[in-house]
Amino acid sequence: MTPLRLASRTVRRYRAQTVLAIVGVAVIGALLFDMLLLSRGLLLSFSSLLGRAGFDIRIVGGGGMTLRVPIEQSATLVEAVRVLPEIERVGAIRVQTGVVTARGGRRQSVSLIGATDAAEGAWTLMSGADLDSPGAAALPCPLLVGRPLAARLGVEPGATVQLAVQPSGTASAIPPVECRIVGIAQFAFGAASDDTVATTLASFHRASGEAAVGDADLIVAASAPGAGPVRAVEAIQRIRPGLHVFSNDDVVEQFNRNGFAYFRQISFVLSSLTMVFAFLLVATLLTVSVNQRLGEIAALRAIGIRRVSIAAMLLWESALLVGAGGVLALPLGEALASVLDRILRQMPGLPEQLHFFVFEPRALVVHVVVFALTAFAAAAYPVWLATRLPIAATLRREVVG
Amino acid sequence: MCLRLSCVLLMLSTPAAVLAAEPAPVLLSRQLAARAHVHVGDVVTLGVDPQGTRKASFRVAGIYEPTPDPMRFTSPRLEARMHLPDLLDLAAKPSDVSARDSLTGINIRLADPGEVRAFAGDLGSRVPGLVARATNAPRDEDPFAVLERFHLAISAVTMTAGTAFLLALMVIRAEERRETVGVLRLVGVSRRTLLLSVAIEGVLIAALGALFGIALAFATEGLVNRIFQARYDTALIFVRVTPSIALRAIAVAAPLGVIAGIGASWTLLRRSILSMVGR
Numbered sequence: 001m002t003p004l005r006l007a008s009r010t011v012r013r014y015r016a017q018t019v020l021a022i023v024g025v026a027v028i029g030a031l032l033f034d035m036l037l038l039s040r041g042l043l044l045s046f047s048s049l050l051g052r053a054g055f056d057i058r059i060v061g062g063g064g065m066t067l068r069v070p071i072e073q074s075a076t077l078v079e080a081v082r083v084l085p086e087i088e089r090v091g092a093i094r095v096q097t098g099v100v101t102a103r104g105g106r107r108q109s110v111s112l113i114g115a116t117d118a119a120e121g122a123w124t125l126m127s128g129a130d131l132d133s134p135g136a137a138a139l140p141c142p143l144l145v146g147r148p149l150a151a152r153l154g155v156e157p158g159a160t161v162q163l164a165v166q167p168s169g170t171a172s173a174i175p176p177v178e179c180r181i182v183g184i185a186q187f188a189f190g191a192a193s194d195d196t197v198a199t200t201l202a203s204f205h206r207a208s209g210e211a212a213v214g215d216a217d218l219i220v221a222a223s224a225p226g227a228g229p230v231r232a233v234e235a236i237q238r239i240r241p242g243l244h245v246f247s248n249d250d251v252v253e254q255f256n257r258n259g260f261a262y263f264r265q266i267s268f269v270l271s272s273l274t275m276v277f278a279f280l281l282v283a284t285l286l287t288v289s290v291n292q293r294l295g296e297i298a299a300l301r302a303i304g305i306r307r308v309s310i311a312a313m314l315l316w317e318s319a320l321l322v323g324a325g326g327v328l329a330l331p332l333g334e335a336l337a338s339v340l341d342r343i344l345r346q347m348p349g350l351p352e353q354l355h356f357f358v359f360e361p362r363a364l365v366v367h368v369v370v371f372a373l374t375a376f377a378a379a380a381y382p383v384w385l386a387t388r389l390p391i392a393a394t395l396r397r398e399v400v401g
Numbered sequence: 402m403c404l405r406l407s408c409v410l411l412m413l414s415t416p417a418a419v420l421a422a423e424p425a426p427v428l429l430s431r432q433l434a435a436r437a438h439v440h441v442g443d444v445v446t447l448g449v450d451p452q453g454t455r456k457a458s459f460r461v462a463g464i465y466e467p468t469p470d471p472m473r474f475t476s477p478r479l480e481a482r483m484h485l486p487d488l489l490d491l492a493a494k495p496s497d498v499s500a501r502d503s504l505t506g507i508n509i510r511l512a513d514p515g516e517v518r519a520f521a522g523d524l525g526s527r528v529p530g531l532v533a534r535a536t537n538a539p540r541d542e543d544p545f546a547v548l549e550r551f552h553l554a555i556s557a558v559t560m561t562a563g564t565a566f567l568l569a570l571m572v573i574r575a576e577e578r579r580e581t582v583g584v585l586r587l588v589g590v591s592r593r594t595l596l597l598s599v600a601i602e603g604v605l606i607a608a609l610g611a612l613f614g615i616a617l618a619f620a621t622e623g624l625v626n627r628i629f630q631a632r633y634d635t636a637l638i639f640v641r642v643t644p645s646i647a648l649r650a651i652a653v654a655a656p657l658g659v660i661a662g663i664g665a666s667w668t669l670l671r672r673s674i675l676s677m678v679g680r
Contacts, residue, residue, distance in 0.1 A: 016668070017569045024565035031558050242451075261475040265629075270555065277559070281566040288573050336558065343551050347544045 003309050006300075007316035014289070018321065021285050025278060025325025026332055032274040033333035033367050034340060034357060039267040041358040042260045043252060049188055049353060050248045053122050055091070055220035056229045058251060059236065060244045070215035077240060078219055086227035086235040091117035092216035094204050100145075100197060101162040101176065102153040110149065110197045112165060114204025123198065128157030128183030131200055141179035141207065144198040150184050157183050163197070165207045174209040189351040263356065275370055278322075282378035286318055290382040295398030298391045307387040314386055318379035326371040330364075425487045426462035430480040432634055434464045447481065449492050457491050459483065469637035471545070477634065564657050571603075571665035579669060586674045599666040600659050607658020611651045618642045 011018045059077070061069030071077060074092060082090045094114040101107045115122065115131075126147060129135055136142035141163065145155065155161060164176035179199070187196045205213050223232035229247035236245045246254070256264075290297065297310060337357035344356045424444050429437075439445060441461050448456035467478040483491075493500035511520060521533035575582075582595060622640050629639045 014573075017572045020565050020569035020572065024562045024569065027558060027562035027565060031555070031562070258475045274559075277562070281562075285566060285569055285573075288570060292573055292577055340551060340554055343554055344547060346550075347547045 001305075003312035004316050006309075006313040007320060010293075010313070010317055011320050017285070017289065021282070021321050022325045022328065024281060025322055026328035028274050028278045028281070029326050029329025029367070029371065030333035030336050032271055032278070032370065033329055033363065034337045035267040035271040035274065036363040036366050037333075037337055037357040037359060038263055038340075039271070039363075040360065041356050042263055042354070043256055044358040044360060045353075045355040046255060046260075047248065047252050049351065050251060052188055053220070055222045056248045057087075057221040057223060057232055057236070058246050058248075059219040059221070060246070061215075061217065070217055071219060071243075072215060074216035074219060075213065077243075078216070080239050081219070081221055081236055084232070084235050084239075086224055086232040088222045088224045089117065090219065090221045091115060092201060093218040093220065094201065094214065095217045096165050096167060096204070096208065098163055098165045098197070098207070099176075100149075100153065101164070102155050102159065103161075104154070106153050108149060108153055108195060110195045112163070112204065112207070113196060113198040114201045115198060116201040122189075123185040123187045126184045126186055128181070130183055130185075131198065133182065136182040139180050139182070141177055141203040142182040142199060143179045144183045144185045145181055146187055146196045147184055149195050149197065150181075155181055157181055163199075163207055165204075165209070167208075174207075177207045179203070179207075186352070188353060275374065278371075279374050279378050282318060282322055282374065283381060285321075286314065286378060286382040287385065289317075290314065290386050294386075294389060294394050297386050298389060298394035298398070301389075301391045302395060310386050311383045314383045315376070315379045318375045318382075322371055322375035322378070326367070329367075334359075424458040424460040425483065427459035427487075428463045428465050428482040429461055430467045430478050431464055432467070432477055433479040433481065434461070436477075436479065440464075447491060455491060457487070459487070466636055469635050471637060474633050474635050474637050560653060560657065564661060567658065567661040568665060571661045572668070575665040575669045582666075582669060583674055586670075592670050595670060596663055596666060599662045603659040603662030604655055606662075607655045608651060610658070611654035614654075615642065615647045615650055618647075 059071060059081075061071045078090050078092050081087055092115070096112045096114075098110050098112040099107055100110050113122075123144065125144075128144075131142055131144055143161065143163070145153070150156070153161070159181045161179055161181060162176040163179045165174055185198070187198070199207070201213075208214060221232065221236070223229045227235075229249070233245045233247050233250075237243055300310060301307070341355055341357045345352075345354070427445070427447070429439060429445075434440070437445075439461055441463060443461045444458050445461060446453075446456050446458050448454070465482070467480055489501050509520075511517065517535040521535065524533045525531055585595060586592075619642050622642050625640045626638055630636065
């Protein structure tokens with residue numbers, strides 16, 4: 001009779017407590033697994049969103065990535081960057097607030113994006129045509145509208161709306177311009193209540209009523225395949241020293257340090273707590289279970305089963321409980337992660353395609369290692385108890401008791 | 402001493418009475434003063450750009466602790482406060498004629514706080530493009546409301562796991578007392594009495610456990626806050642155990658303890674008396 005067979009007989013004999021222990025380990029394991037997903041989930045999701053656009057370099061004005069300040073002489077800069085051998089393509093983006101009025105008088109404040117050569121990956125066309133389609137190119141003011149906004153305004157591709165640009169911080173009397181909606185899109189960084197509207201830079205300039213073409217708020221660039229973002233960033237900084245140039249990794253690192261710190265901390269704290277919780281509970285359960293079976297263990301020792309085998313049996317019991325619970329924890333964790341993700345994505349202003357819980361193999365490896373260590377550590381005290389009990393005295397106590 | 406300012410400065414509302422030769426007063430945040438090794442009474446130079454194109458000297462009149470902002474707790478609070486005219490003199494571009502008439506924000510206290518929405522709407526219609534917002538975000542726009550729901554979900558999961566383990570332990574305890582319970586049934590003690598005793602035991606154990614947990618939370622509350630306050634150099638309170646939270650913990654734990662105890666004992670009490678005493 002091997003220790004594994006002894007252990008499996010024990011867990012089968014005490015079915016109720018085995019099932020309950022496995023359920024408890026599975027639930028706590030699911031929470032641990034989710035905290036491991038959360039620790040880098042936001043980072044991975046954000047990186048994926050950034051990379052989807054195909055641009056790996058971003059140039060902003062002063063204020064960093066969150067406070068948009070126009071880039072001085074951006075048109076000249078765009079042309080200078082375009083000819084760099086380290087750069088494959090460049091695009092410029094302008095952002096402004098505005099008001100769109102549909103037929104029937106429905107009005108909505110919007111975030112207006114003017115982009116040329118920077119649109120790839122920034123949105124996914126859901127219906128109609130894109131801004132660079134032949135039909136859209138012929139229009140003076142083609143618009144792409146987000147799905148939620150289109151629903152609120154009750155518009156479809158082909159509809160005509162009035163667009164009034166309202167620069168923030170300035171009292172403006174710029175008359176609205178007539179625009180045609182050419183398509184409905186899902187914007188990569190659009191929130192659930194997305195109010196984003198996109199047009200070309202030329203249309204943006206016309207709608208703004210400005211005398212001269214304004215400076216871009218963001219310039220995006222894709223590094224040439226042989227150069228990579230690091231060399232491309234250095235090349236751009238040589239053009240204009242002091243320019244705020246960030247690779248995607250720099251942007252992610254900045255958000256990781258500032259914006260995502262809370263979730264990193266909470267996942268670390270909760271992972272640690274669940275590990276301790278799981279250890280305490282399994283250790284308590286095993287200890288109580290061993291105390292309940294002292295007579296049985298003493299009898300096994302009396303018939304010649306060695307201490308090492310008893311210890312191995314208890315280790316196997318712990319491994320079976322924690323192992324079964326750990327395996328069940330994975331699908332349970334995935335289900336729980338989708339619930340928790342849905343809760344956290346209710347945060348206002350968050351991009352709809354951003355997720356907090358993202359699977360990576362590293363999380364699975366850590367989960368397995370943590371559970372293995374927990375099983376081993378939780379069995380330590382019960383093993384010590386069982387291997388040191390006096391056989392004769394224990395048997396006598398069982399008979400007399 | 403030259404300091405570089407890269408963030409928007411907060412302004413005091415009253416004009417300063419500053420002698421021509423005497424530097425204007427400025428207040429620095431504790432974090433900024435510590436980083437720049439500046440003390441009260443020192444004269445510092447503030448500029449609006451790294452090149453020091455527009456700069457002015459100020460005397461540090463005081464060092465203050467910034468009001469903790471949970472939305473910005475990861476950002477170092479490098480701030481300075483000065484009188485509005487002094488900031489305008491420093492920051493307004495000479496070529497921009499409207500610069501001295503421009504402000505970043507105006508704080509308003511209404512006579513009737515309940516009129517916030519109406520006031521904001523009225524102001525928005527009179528001054529197109531102006532954004533008027535209440536300082537308290539509506540519940541559906543408050544990210545902390547979302548975090549509260551998240552923490553509640555985590556608590557529910559933790560309690561579920563704890564309940565499963567508690568039930569397992571109570572099953573083991575019930576099994577340990579099988580013969581005792583059998584003897585009690587033999588001498589005439591009713592199932593109801595035994596269940597009641599188990600229920601009382603469950604309430605006591607659960608309440609004691611909850612109280613221990615609350616005491617542990619109170620004891621570690623200060624430690625957790627000190628760790629995170631040191632980590633982020635802020636006065637923000639991260640954890641606070643309130644009487645309402647303590648009562649909620651007991652209100653959840655006690656019934657679960659009772660249910661676990663009764664549930665485990667009921668499976669035992671359903672058996673025949675003879676099987677309980679091993680006959």
